[in-house]
Amino acid sequence: MSAADPINDFETFYYNQTLDHFNFRPDSFNTFQQRYLINFKHWGGSNVSAPIFAYLGEEDAIDVDLSIIGFLNENAHQFQALQIFIEHRYYGKSVPFGSREEAFQNADTLGYFNSAQALADYAEVLIHVKKKLHAQHSPVIVIGASYGGMLASWFRLKYPHVALGALASSAPILYFDNIVPPEDGYYSIVTKDFREASETCYQTIKKSWSEIDAIASQPEGLSFLSEKFHTCRPLKKSSELKNYLDNLYCNAAQYNSPPSYPVTVVCGAIDGASHGNDTLSKIFAGVVAYRGNKSCYVNEPKNKSETDVGWRWQTCSDMVIPMAGVSNDSMFPAYQFDLKDYIKSCKAQYGVPPRPHWAATYFGGHDIKLALEWFASNIIFSNGLRDPYSSGGVLEDISDTVVAVHAKNGSHCLDILNANNITDPDWLVNQRKIEVKIIKRWIAKYYADLQAFKK
Amino acid sequence: MSAADPINDFETFYYNQTLDHFNFRPDSFNTFQQRYLINFKHWGGSNVSAPIFAYLGEEDAIDVDLSIIGFLNENAHQFQALQIFIEHRYYGKSVPFGSREEAFQNADTLGYFNSAQALADYAEVLIHVKKKLHAQHSPVIVIGASYGGMLASWFRLKYPHVALGALASSAPILYFDNIVPPEDGYYSIVTKDFREASETCYQTIKKSWSEIDAIASQPEGLSFLSEKFHTCRPLKKSSELKNYLDNLYCNAAQYNSPPSYPVTVVCGAIDGASHGNDTLSKIFAGVVAYRGNKSCYVNEPKNKSETDVGWRWQTCSDMVIPMAGVSNDSMFPAYQFDLKDYIKSCKAQYGVPPRPHWAATYFGGHDIKLALEWFASNIIFSNGLRDPYSSGGVLEDISDTVVAVHAKNGSHCLDILNANNITDPDWLVNQRKIEVKIIKRWIAKYYADLQAFKK
Numbered sequence: 001m002s003a004a005d006p007i008n009d010f011e012t013f014y015y016n017q018t019l020d021h022f023n024f025r026p027d028s029f030n031t032f033q034q035r036y037l038i039n040f041k042h043w044g045g046s047n048v049s050a051p052i053f054a055y056l057g058e059e060d061a062i063d064v065d066l067s068i069i070g071f072l073n074e075n076a077h078q079f080q081a082l083q084i085f086i087e088h089r090y091y092g093k094s095v096p097f098g099s100r101e102e103a104f105q106n107a108d109t110l111g112y113f114n115s116a117q118a119l120a121d122y123a124e125v126l127i128h129v130k131k132k133l134h135a136q137h138s139p140v141i142v143i144g145a146s147y148g149g150m151l152a153s154w155f156r157l158k159y160p161h162v163a164l165g166a167l168a169s170s171a172p173i174l175y176f177d178n179i180v181p182p183e184d185g186y187y188s189i190v191t192k193d194f195r196e197a198s199e200t201c202y203q204t205i206k207k208s209w210s211e212i213d214a215i216a217s218q219p220e221g222l223s224f225l226s227e228k229f230h231t232c233r234p235l236k237k238s239s240e241l242k243n244y245l246d247n248l249y250c251n252a253a254q255y256n257s258p259p260s261y262p263v264t265v266v267c268g269a270i271d272g273a274s275h276g277n278d279t280l281s282k283i284f285a286g287v288v289a290y291r292g293n294k295s296c297y298v299n300e301p302k303n304k305s306e307t308d309v310g311w312r313w314q315t316c317s318d319m320v321i322p323m324a325g326v327s328n329d330s331m332f333p334a335y336q337f338d339l340k341d342y343i344k345s346c347k348a349q350y351g352v353p354p355r356p357h358w359a360a361t362y363f364g365g366h367d368i369k370l371a372l373e374w375f376a377s378n379i380i381f382s383n384g385l386r387d388p389y390s391s392g393g394v395l396e397d398i399s400d401t402v403v404a405v406h407a408k409n410g411s412h413c414l415d416i417l418n419a420n421n422i423t424d425p426d427w428l429v430n431q432r433k434i435e436v437k438i439i440k441r442w443i444a445k446y447y448a449d450l451q452a453f454k455k
Numbered sequence: 456m457s458a459a460d461p462i463n464d465f466e467t468f469y470y471n472q473t474l475d476h477f478n479f480r481p482d483s484f485n486t487f488q489q490r491y492l493i494n495f496k497h498w499g500g501s502n503v504s505a506p507i508f509a510y511l512g513e514e515d516a517i518d519v520d521l522s523i524i525g526f527l528n529e530n531a532h533q534f535q536a537l538q539i540f541i542e543h544r545y546y547g548k549s550v551p552f553g554s555r556e557e558a559f560q561n562a563d564t565l566g567y568f569n570s571a572q573a574l575a576d577y578a579e580v581l582i583h584v585k586k587k588l589h590a591q592h593s594p595v596i597v598i599g600a601s602y603g604g605m606l607a608s609w610f611r612l613k614y615p616h617v618a619l620g621a622l623a624s625s626a627p628i629l630y631f632d633n634i635v636p637p638e639d640g641y642y643s644i645v646t647k648d649f650r651e652a653s654e655t656c657y658q659t660i661k662k663s664w665s666e667i668d669a670i671a672s673q674p675e676g677l678s679f680l681s682e683k684f685h686t687c688r689p690l691k692k693s694s695e696l697k698n699y700l701d702n703l704y705c706n707a708a709q710y711n712s713p714p715s716y717p718v719t720v721v722c723g724a725i726d727g728a729s730h731g732n733d734t735l736s737k738i739f740a741g742v743v744a745y746r747g748n749k750s751c752y753v754n755e756p757k758n759k760s761e762t763d764v765g766w767r768w769q770t771c772s773d774m775v776i777p778m779a780g781v782s783n784d785s786m787f788p789a790y791q792f793d794l795k796d797y798i799k800s801c802k803a804q805y806g807v808p809p810r811p812h813w814a815a816t817y818f819g820g821h822d823i824k825l826a827l828e829w830f831a832s833n834i835i836f837s838n839g840l841r842d843p844y845s846s847g848g849v850l851e852d853i854s855d856t857v858v859a860v861h862a863k864n865g866s867h868c869l870d871i872l873n874a875n876n877i878t879d880p881d882w883l884v885n886q887r888k889i890e891v892k893i894i895k896r897w898i899a900k901y902y903a904d905l906q907a908f909k910k
Contacts, residue, residue, distance in 0.1 A: 022477035024772045025566030111480030123816050161819030161826035317479045352479055361578050364616030370908045371616035377829045453825045
């Protein structure tokens with residue numbers, strides 16, 4: 001962060017939020033304090049109906065977003081925009097029932113934790129803020145990343161009277177209910193990323209799994225693997241190692257951003273093979289290259305973050321995203337998503353099953369072009385095509401104003417993360433410029449309509 | 456009904472409906488049997504993606520709609536349309552918790568009874584039916600009347616991926632949250648209707664209230680009024696009489712349909728004054744003319760219908776419609792809508808308060824043209840301008856495809872009620888033709904898109 005840290009310009013507020021917008025049972029009227037932050041610095045004010053940029057929080061405390069999401073602050077000045085960051089219910093400080101422990105106790109308290117409720121929260125906060133600021137006619141542009149990007153696009157669809165437009169970055173809204181077949185999902189892009197970086201690297205990874213299995217099945221095999229991979233504690237099963245590697249490759253692909261491009265880093269080390277020429281030595285070299293020199297790897301002690309805990313519930317309620325399903329040329333071991341098993345495991349954990357079809361029922365997604373070509377307007381679906389989540393993204397224009405903007409070499413949410421004037425490549429600078437230009441067009445059109453409306 | 460009663464062509468089905476779509480508490484997973492009826496007779500079938508006309512039930516048993524709503528059946532043949540009538544939760548046979556007694560016990564069981572849940576019900580039923588019939592690409596046109604008309608327009612707005620278009624008849628979607636000022640509401644149109652029918656009738660009614668009050672305040676005044684109005688039991692307070700008259704005028708105006716035009720009937724009698732020339736005799740003549748010759752009037756014993764009971768809850772939860780507020784030239788006594796009082800009385804009755812701002816938060820309505828001109832498509836807001844609910848209706852085109860169709864002399868939901876080939880005036884026949892023509896245009900456009908989409 002620079003000396004003039006823009007975070008310091010944000011003021012913190014709390015909104016007395018209704019626990020359940022869609023139910024009138026006595027319990028539903030309970031409230032919680034929902035956190036939001038506003039930066040007034042660049043705002044042109046209500047008398048010129050200057051715009052409002054609203055960041056819709058996703059599965060994390062809003063402070064995290066504030067420190068990494070640059071798009072609002074980088075463009076606020078030229079738009080004279082108010083900036084507001086709104087925290088998602090059940091994350092950060094916006095937790096009902098007094099404490100996270102209480103809120104996460106069981107399905108009775110978790111039941112209120114879902115995307116439809118979160119969208120209603122955002123609507124209430126935005127209407128409240130506009131009213132407070134006498135800014136009823138200020139156009140609101142909602143911005144979100146990943147799950148928050150889905151929320152941003154859905155917010156424009158469900159609450160067009162509150163938000164004029166949405167910038168939905170890396171929003172896999174088609175990753176539900178088999179709209180996209182699981183085998184064309186996340187893992188297919190991870191594989192593509194590695195294969196494009198290096199065919200030999202891809203081959204090495206592809207064959208590594210069976211080698212790990214073969215060694216693990218031998219006497220002392222797990223000890224050998226533990227030593228080979230410098231594990232923090234002895235491996236109990238080979239799946240510990242395999243899950244770790246799976247996770248590492250996925251992370252490298254998802255956040256495969258300039259200037260370092262982690263997939264290139266991992267593959268460089270795997271292909272370089274300075275530590276040994278066998279497959280597992282190569283793989284380990286990739287681990288070290290990506291994670292850095294550490295005293296140990298693989299099963300480091302790690303506390304579950306609130307994101308881990310919260311998102312687990314969300315994926316076991318309305319956000320059922322089949323994170324599996326690998327095709328034949330995948331570099332990952334064959335693995336199918338079994339919805340029945342998934343439902344069973346969610347039910348075992350929470351006592352209630354997920355509703356895997358609900359997202360597509362409420363938000364749509366099947367034949368999206370056919371459904372929305374003549375309906376809806378003002379949504380940018382932005383994607384980096386190297387982001388594994390782009391497999392569930394909208395990659396084609398749906399209409400003149402519901403558009404897909406993508407960068408071939410982009411990674412997850414890269415377009416709205418903090419810009420780096422020195423290292424950002426031209427295509428990224430250009431992607432952001434295109435997005436700004438589109439939003440400018442929406443706002444200009446809106447002001448023209450507003451003029452006519454006020455007459 | 457004719458011999459070939461189209462009602463006989465309907466088959467009854469039940470859908471296992473989720474109690475709460477927006478919550479994942481264990482209770483929310485309870486289900487109830489939601490009734491819907493299908494008429495396959497005219498359907499062109501799924502292989503030609505023939506259309507589906509879906510009537511979205513409002514605050515009554517669906518049988519009632521089936522017998523009075525003619526629009527679907529009268530047009531099914533020329534569209535080769537499937538007809539489906541779906542019952543609203545908590546009405547008719549679509550009641551959760553096993554029985555109406557249980558369901559209406561208190562706010563714990565009533566809490567699930569609201570419009571957002573009803574819309575989600577309709578989405579689930581329609582998706583289910585389309586799937587069952589392999590009719591995924593059959594365009595769905597939703598049709599609704601009054602509150603059901605609001606649901607139809609909102610359904611198109613919230614579930615555009617399920618319904619291609621909506622015919623929203625007499626849907627007062629602007630009758631919330633002071634979008635339309637209460638003094639320009641329902642009573643202003645009732646007054647206008649009577650005044651247009653007869654200025655002297657209007658004057659007689661206008662001055663009658665104070666005469667009733669004056670007499671009621673005298674000793675034996677209530678006995679006198681009871682005798683004058685042939686009440687079924689002696690009046691206990693003058694408000695019994697005044698409410699009865701208020702209700703009668705409102706009904707006459709709301710259902711002021713050809714060929715009889717009840718406002719004309721009432722005013723004809725009031726102006727005709729065969730029974731006496733004093734104000735109250737005139738008013739009573741109006742009562743008799745409208746209600747017919749009966750042994751007694753005013754406080755007839757009457758059971759509360761399920762509509763009375765159900766809609767009372769709905770107006771005390773999300774559907775807070777200020778049915779009051781009269782201007783200076785009103786023929787009704789001055790009466791202001793007091794939101795605080797209203798909330799208090801709902802809370803006293805149900806233990807929970809209504810949420811008067813929620814409808815506008817979820818569905819919008821403020822500055823509707825500005826919000827929806829470039830968003831949304833394919834909604835017909837149809838109104839009869841003599842219908843007092845037209846005061847909360849959309850009476851101007853919002854865009855090319857979100858349009859207002861109205862009939863100057865029309866009454867509540869008249870356009871979609873059973874047609875009468877003999878007595879229906881040309882303007883009514885014409886209004887229906889316009890609506891059919893618009894729907895044909897939507898469907899033609901959709902088929903063209905579908906062709907392109909399938910390539």
